[in-house]
Amino acid sequence: MRLAELQAAFQSAVLSGAAKDSTVLASLSKPVRRERATGFAVYVKAYRLRVAEYLEEDFPALKSLLGPKRFEELVVEYVAASPSRTRNARFFSARLPEVMEGSEKWRNEAQAIGVARLERALTDAFDAADGDSCRLEALAAYAPQDWPRLVFAFHPSLRLISAPTGTVELYEALSSEGAAPQLEPSDEEEAVAVWRSGFDPAYRTLSADEFLALNEALAGKSFGGICQLVAFQEDEAAAPERLAQFLVNWFSEGLVVALIEGGDERASVGPEAG
Amino acid sequence: MEPLPRLGYGLGLRPAYYEEILASRPPVDWLEIISENYMIDGGRPLAMLERFRADYPIVMHGVSMSIASVDPLDMDYLSALKRLIERAQPAWVSDHLAWTGVHGINLHDLLPIPLTREALDHVVDRISRVQDFLGRRILIENASTYVAFAQSEMTEWEFLDEMTRRADCLLLLDVNNIFVSSFNHGFSAEAYIDAIPVERVAQIHMAGHTDKGSYRIDTHDQPICEPVWKLFERARRRFGSVAAMIERDDNFPPFSELLAELQRMREIDAAISETREQTAA
Numbered sequence: 001m002r003l004a005e006l007q008a009a010f011q012s013a014v015l016s017g018a019a020k021d022s023t024v025l026a027s028l029s030k031p032v033r034r035e036r037a038t039g040f041a042v043y044v045k046a047y048r049l050r051v052a053e054y055l056e057e058d059f060p061a062l063k064s065l066l067g068p069k070r071f072e073e074l075v076v077e078y079v080a081a082s083p084s085r086t087r088n089a090r091f092f093s094a095r096l097p098e099v100m101e102g103s104e105k106w107r108n109e110a111q112a113i114g115v116a117r118l119e120r121a122l123t124d125a126f127d128a129a130d131g132d133s134c135r136l137e138a139l140a141a142y143a144p145q146d147w148p149r150l151v152f153a154f155h156p157s158l159r160l161i162s163a164p165t166g167t168v169e170l171y172e173a174l175s176s177e178g179a180a181p182q183l184e185p186s187d188e189e190e191a192v193a194v195w196r197s198g199f200d201p202a203y204r205t206l207s208a209d210e211f212l213a214l215n216e217a218l219a220g221k222s223f224g225g226i227c228q229l230v231a232f233q234e235d236e237a238a239a240p241e242r243l244a245q246f247l248v249n250w251f252s253e254g255l256v257v258a259l260i261e262g263g264d265e266r267a268s269v270g271p272e273a274g
Numbered sequence: 275m276e277p278l279p280r281l282g283y284g285l286g287l288r289p290a291y292y293e294e295i296l297a298s299r300p301p302v303d304w305l306e307i308i309s310e311n312y313m314i315d316g317g318r319p320l321a322m323l324e325r326f327r328a329d330y331p332i333v334m335h336g337v338s339m340s341i342a343s344v345d346p347l348d349m350d351y352l353s354a355l356k357r358l359i360e361r362a363q364p365a366w367v368s369d370h371l372a373w374t375g376v377h378g379i380n381l382h383d384l385l386p387i388p389l390t391r392e393a394l395d396h397v398v399d400r401i402s403r404v405q406d407f408l409g410r411r412i413l414i415e416n417a418s419t420y421v422a423f424a425q426s427e428m429t430e431w432e433f434l435d436e437m438t439r440r441a442d443c444l445l446l447l448d449v450n451n452i453f454v455s456s457f458n459h460g461f462s463a464e465a466y467i468d469a470i471p472v473e474r475v476a477q478i479h480m481a482g483h484t485d486k487g488s489y490r491i492d493t494h495d496q497p498i499c500e501p502v503w504k505l506f507e508r509a510r511r512r513f514g515s516v517a518a519m520i521e522r523d524d525n526f527p528p529f530s531e532l533l534a535e536l537q538r539m540r541e542i543d544a545a546i547s548e549t550r551e552q553t554a555a
Binding site for chain 2: 008034157
């Protein structure tokens with residue numbers, strides 16, 4: 001058998017869990033102390049154990065929510081639906097929320113998908129690119145009349161996710177107590193900002209108006225444009241105060257890494273909202 | 275062939291020991307990182323790497339080069355590896371004689387190859403191209419294997435000998451892997467060590483494994499066993515004091531246990547030197 005054929009047969013049997021695959025076993029020499037299948041089974045078992053371990057490491061709260069048996073069912077489905085195409089094991093679980101959304105078995109489990117989205121975002125934040133946070137005082141370098149033209153650049157780790165209302169509360173209970181509180185399923189969604197603060201992933205739920213403002217800011221809208229949008233959506237008189245509070249939050253949490261005089265032009269840096 | 279620096283006695287750097295190493299600055303001469311753990315955009319791992327680099331020589335050890343795969347070389351992976359090399363400035367870079375997947379899939383394991391002329395030609399060509407791309411010679415490690423192929427045409431040590439000469443690469447000799455594979459396939463671990471070309475060995479790995487009765491698995495979650503220590507001594511007599519280190523990847527013991535194993539390496543080397551001096555006198 002040529003090397004290419006051998007590798008294809010070997011991989012196919014490992015992926016399908018066929019420890020007694022006849023093509024592979026026929027290619028092996030008989031070991032002294034055991035059957036051919038015993039040695040090959042080491043690779044077959046190790047693959048399953050390894051990928052399950054990657055998923056357990058990335059989704060501990062989801063595992064607590066589903067319980068070991070259902071989590072294992074999810075692992076089996078994910079491994080079959082999405083074999084790893086990355087050299088780095090750290091990215092193996094990236095598609096889990098997406099696969100759950102597309103799966104007949106899991107798509108209606110909104111709370112589980114919400115927790116999966118949050119945990120995946122936290123994992124991504126852990127080793128996202130670095131960025132030096134900017135202090136609120138940086139605004140003072142600009143004359144107030146220039147503020148409307150300012151565009152914010154955000155920390156590269158910042159992502160906004162949507163999940164069913166109560167997801168953050170559920171995640172926190174699962175993470176601290178390992179048990180899920182009794183939450184009524186909700187059709188409403190909550191917005192969550194996820195980023196890295198220092199070396200540690202951080203998150204916070206956002207009010208509807210802060211989500212709107214931050215989402216627009218992430219998309220490169222200028223400060224003036226965001227002010228107009230929030231004023232349009234809210235009580236116009238209260239809008240400046242709300243925006244001021246948002247800004248204090250963003251700077252104090254280290255979300256802003258640069259101010260760019262961009263007019264209404266789209267910022268050239270900063271992550272996409274996800 | 276210019277020899278690589280003799281770094282002394284090292285440890286595989288794992289997050290479980292980050293704080294202890296930074297706090298106590300233990301008597302470890304150098305650290306080996308798993309390359310892929312640092313082939314990321316930012317955050318704690320890369321910041322930690324900068325701190326360790328300030329105090330210890332660093333060596334990079336990869337698990338995903340897939341040098342024996344029939345898939346095309348993954349240039350995205352190699353480019354990322356090259357960027358990490360520029361950042362970490364390692365004393366050298368290594369990976370395994372293995373493949374990790376084909377058809378774009380990665381099984382995240384070090385898979386075995388048939389020891390055939392075809393596989394040898396393929397691996398030699400790939401190592402040469404990787405070395406050209408990285409602009410440096412790399413070290414290739416013998417992996418533990420659990421199956422052997424009926425079509426193999428040579429022993430593993432014959433394969434390694436020809437591979438290193440033709441590709442002009444170096445060897446990272448894993449003594450525990452030799453022991454595990456020799457048990458699993460019934461060859462002589464001593465004959466293996468005695469046949470490896472001395473001038474090609476630039477680093478030695480030591481680790482523990484799991485005894486499953488009729489076979490052994492390279493788990494890196496146990497102390498180094500006595501037969502592997504005996505093989506280490508044989509390897510040191512043959513290859514001299516090239517850089518040697520311990521890998522521990524699970525069931526992490528108190529750090530002092532790893533330091534004790536490193537100390538045992540030093541004592542074995544000291545005893546060998548003493549014997550040589552007495553013989554010379």
